[in-house]
Amino acid sequence: MDKKLARILDSLPNIEAMIRDMRDIILTNIVMIGEIPAPTYKEDNLRDFVLNRLNQDNLINCSTDESGNALGILPGKSGKKNILVVSHLDSVFEEEENNTLSIQPDYILGRGLSDNIVSLAATISLPFILDQLKIQLKSNLIIMGTSRSLGPGDLEGIRFFLKNTKLNISNGISVEGVKLGDLSYSSIGMARCEINCWVPEEYDWTKFGAVGSIVTMNELINRIQEIPIPNKPRTNIILSSISGGRGFSSIPLDATLRFEIRSESGEMVDNLQKQIMDIAQEVSSHSGSKVETKVMAKRKPGGISFSHPLASSAREIHKKLGIKSRITPNIAELSAFIDKNIPSVAIGITKTAKQSSSLEKVEIEPLYKGIAQLVGLIMAIDTGCCSEN
Amino acid sequence: MKIDNWLKDNTFHHSTFSDLADLVREKEKQNLKISLCIPTLNEERTIAKEIILFHSELMVRYPLIDEIAIIDSGSSDNTISVAKSFGAETYLASDILPHLPPKKGKGENLWKAIYQLDGDIIVYIDADIKNIHPRFAYGLLAPLIYREEIKYVKAFYDRPLAFSEGIRPSGGGRVTEILIRPLFSLFFPELSAIIQPLSGEYAVRREVLEELHFPIGYGVETAHIIDVYSKYGLAAFAQTDLDQRVHRNQETRSLGKMAFGILQTFFGRLQTLNLISDLPELSTVLRQFQVHDKDFEAINMTIVEEERPPMLSIPEYLTKRGIKKND
Numbered sequence: 001m002d003k004k005l006a007r008i009l010d011s012l013p014n015i016e017a018m019i020r021d022m023r024d025i026i027l028t029n030i031v032m033i034g035e036i037p038a039p040t041y042k043e044d045n046l047r048d049f050v051l052n053r054l055n056q057d058n059l060i061n062c063s064t065d066e067s068g069n070a071l072g073i074l075p076g077k078s079g080k081k082n083i084l085v086v087s088h089l090d091s092v093f094e095e096e097e098n099n100t101l102s103i104q105p106d107y108i109l110g111r112g113l114s115d116n117i118v119s120l121a122a123t124i125s126l127p128f129i130l131d132q133l134k135i136q137l138k139s140n141l142i143i144m145g146t147s148r149s150l151g152p153g154d155l156e157g158i159r160f161f162l163k164n165t166k167l168n169i170s171n172g173i174s175v176e177g178v179k180l181g182d183l184s185y186s187s188i189g190m191a192r193c194e195i196n197c198w199v200p201e202e203y204d205w206t207k208f209g210a211v212g213s214i215v216t217m218n219e220l221i222n223r224i225q226e227i228p229i230p231n232k233p234r235t236n237i238i239l240s241s242i243s244g245g246r247g248f249s250s251i252p253l254d255a256t257l258r259f260e261i262r263s264e265s266g267e268m269v270d271n272l273q274k275q276i277m278d279i280a281q282e283v284s285s286h287s288g289s290k291v292e293t294k295v296m297a298k299r300k301p302g303g304i305s306f307s308h309p310l311a312s313s314a315r316e317i318h319k320k321l322g323i324k325s326r327i328t329p330n331i332a333e334l335s336a337f338i339d340k341n342i343p344s345v346a347i348g349i350t351k352t353a354k355q356s357s358s359l360e361k362v363e364i365e366p367l368y369k370g371i372a373q374l375v376g377l378i379m380a381i382d383t384g385c386c387s388e389n
Numbered sequence: 390m391k392i393d394n395w396l397k398d399n400t401f402h403h404s405t406f407s408d409l410a411d412l413v414r415e416k417e418k419q420n421l422k423i424s425l426c427i428p429t430l431n432e433e434r435t436i437a438k439e440i441i442l443f444h445s446e447l448m449v450r451y452p453l454i455d456e457i458a459i460i461d462s463g464s465s466d467n468t469i470s471v472a473k474s475f476g477a478e479t480y481l482a483s484d485i486l487p488h489l490p491p492k493k494g495k496g497e498n499l500w501k502a503i504y505q506l507d508g509d510i511i512v513y514i515d516a517d518i519k520n521i522h523p524r525f526a527y528g529l530l531a532p533l534i535y536r537e538e539i540k541y542v543k544a545f546y547d548r549p550l551a552f553s554e555g556i557r558p559s560g561g562g563r564v565t566e567i568l569i570r571p572l573f574s575l576f577f578p579e580l581s582a583i584i585q586p587l588s589g590e591y592a593v594r595r596e597v598l599e600e601l602h603f604p605i606g607y608g609v610e611t612a613h614i615i616d617v618y619s620k621y622g623l624a625a626f627a628q629t630d631l632d633q634r635v636h637r638n639q640e641t642r643s644l645g646k647m648a649f650g651i652l653q654t655f656f657g658r659l660q661t662l663n664l665i666s667d668l669p670e671l672s673t674v675l676r677q678f679q680v681h682d683k684d685f686e687a688i689n690m691t692i693v694e695e696e697r698p699p700m701l702s703i704p705e706y707l708t709k710r711g712i713k714k715n716d
Contacts, residue, residue, distance in 0.1 A: 024475070028445035031438060035520060056450065100519040100635055103437040105474045 186303030424508030608654025
């Protein structure tokens with residue numbers, strides 16, 4: 001094993017203990033982030049908070065961009081490399097009157113904790129934590145809250161930054177809420193689609209029978225399920241949500257199906273997407289309903305190999321901290337790094353449990369390990385342990 | 390001081406004071422010590438968050454507050470152990486000045502904080518606030534730090550959930566609007582400009598606190614306002630808009646108890662100030678009613694608004710603070 005990596009691994013238990021002493025700083029960031037509503041495209045208030053925090057911790061170039069990202073740079077001693085650590089700002093929750101979090105000695109209770117309050121809090125706590133740990137990096141560390149990541153945002157913030165930045169990003173780390181132990185260094189191919197079916201005004205009720213949009217959508221789903229799915233490359237179609245109709249007594253005039261096609265092969269994703277679009281056209285033509293298919297987001301497969309020093313260092317860090325690694329593909333910020341051929345990983349920071357439809361419970365204790373792995377990974381990248389050459 | 394001028398000069402929004410580094414510099418220049426008191430009774434669900442936020446933001450990042458103390462009335466839940474687990478100084482009210490016969494009420498905790506805590510300014514913040522934020526403290530402290538003539542700063546909360554453009558009403562809760570503001574309008578018209586006189590969040594200079602009588606129950610805020618006004622006038626007050634406070638809503642019946650206690654205090658002050666006379670001896674029993682099937686049943690509750698004397702009259706306090714009786 002690389003001697004530098006061995007030294008970093010030896011320091012991890014002490015780092016974890018010291019991070020535990022910074023509990024209040026981390027929990028405060030969780031609370032303050034979590035209580036600022038930030039639905040996709042409405043992240044302005046949270047962006048301002050993040051910028052303010054990065055300013056308070058004396059980062060330089062604290063700024064936003066046209067896409068609404070919030071970033072700051074912790075300058076390194078040499079500044080020859082730039083490590084980009086990202087966590088998305090937006091959440092799936094709309095603005096509401098009361099989105100308060102509750103803290104108890106062992107856990108935090110609230111909504112949106114895993115996606116993405118806890119990881120954003122860990123990310124913006126980094127400058128304070130590194131300062132307390134007296135870790136001064138050689139590389140510049142760019143801390144960024146990315147905008148417009150979820151759903152229709154389709155990773156707009158991170159894509160915009162990586163496309164337009166003049167900085168040469170050597171490595172990326174995407175920090176995600178769950179689950180501690182999750183480790184991703186490859187992205188799978190993905191197409192996120194929506195099928196809308198509606199009954200047009202000229203619909204001939206006598207000719208086709210008064211079936212309405214739900215029956216049409218049902219036929220469509222049956223046909224999608226008949227598509228043969230290969231075992232290799234690993235592929236699946238996730239039917240994620242369905243909605244339609246108005247109530248008991250009226251014939252439904254519209255229905256919507258959302259689904260994702262995921263595969264290790266980009267070609268397979270394209271192939272399945274085309275098949276489903278053809279099915280939609282066919283069902284539309286014989287049912288008389290209008291069927292429209294929209295592709296909301298797409299990801300290309302790729303990433304670094306299992307044996308890449310970044311991936312193996314991440315696994316060694318897990319091992320040292322007693323974290324069981326689970327290698328999973330990723331379709332979030334990591335895929336934007338992969339599109340730009342930047343060696344990167346995505347890591348989970350904590351564990352959560354659902355308490356109700358919208359409330360989550362996050363244990364506080366695993367957070368220290370989760371953040372220690374993040375610090376260890378940054379140190380490993382900084383000292384060159386994660387470079388192939 | 391005319392109400393309009395006071396509203397213009399002494400009403401603030403917390404965002405005015407968001408430059409915490411400047412606030413800390415000014416505090417240090419004046420060599421001020423600041424204490425935060427959180428009075429508690431069964432607040433295990435919210436206390437941790439308050440301690441963490443104030444400690445992390447206003448002690449570690451910006452050393453605005455020098456001490457945080459939980460003064461508890463004898464919680465039967467885990468308030469004290471939770472607070473301790475987050476590193477707070479915790480005190481049982483009855484353990485402070487233990488030779489005095491114990492009394493139970495929020496006012497008792499607030500009064501004993503004057504003895505226990507060392508700050509030149511004490512900021513009191515209720516423990517049941519679900520959306521606690523550092524602004525709850527710095528928004529109240531800043532007017533005292535920046536303006537020497539201000540002695541008592543009250544919180545108010547004015548962020549409507551939905552509102553179109555133009556004029557809109559602004560005010561306090563139900564007890565304020567149907568009891569306190571009408572009473573102030575009758576007897577102390579200038580005080581009606583205090584938007585939320587009953588809010589549990591306020592910051593006060595020690596030299597003012599130590600000379601105030603403290604009702605131990607519902608009347609403590611009302612008594613403070615009347616007493617400070619009688620001695621220093623409206624100019625001694627300021628109020629800060631802290632946007633929104635999310636907390637438990639009280640039932641109407643509980644508000645009735647609060648109103649009954651406040652009225653006792655209020656009439657007491659009117660008599661002391663010779664604004665009314667010849668009052669009969671007032672009952673201390675509040676009668677409320679409930680229905681069992683078709684039978685109405687009276688529920689009688691005895692509510693006595695006891696008061697603690699000014700802290701300056703307590704010998705132990707004088708000794709602790711090194712104050713000679715003739716000072």
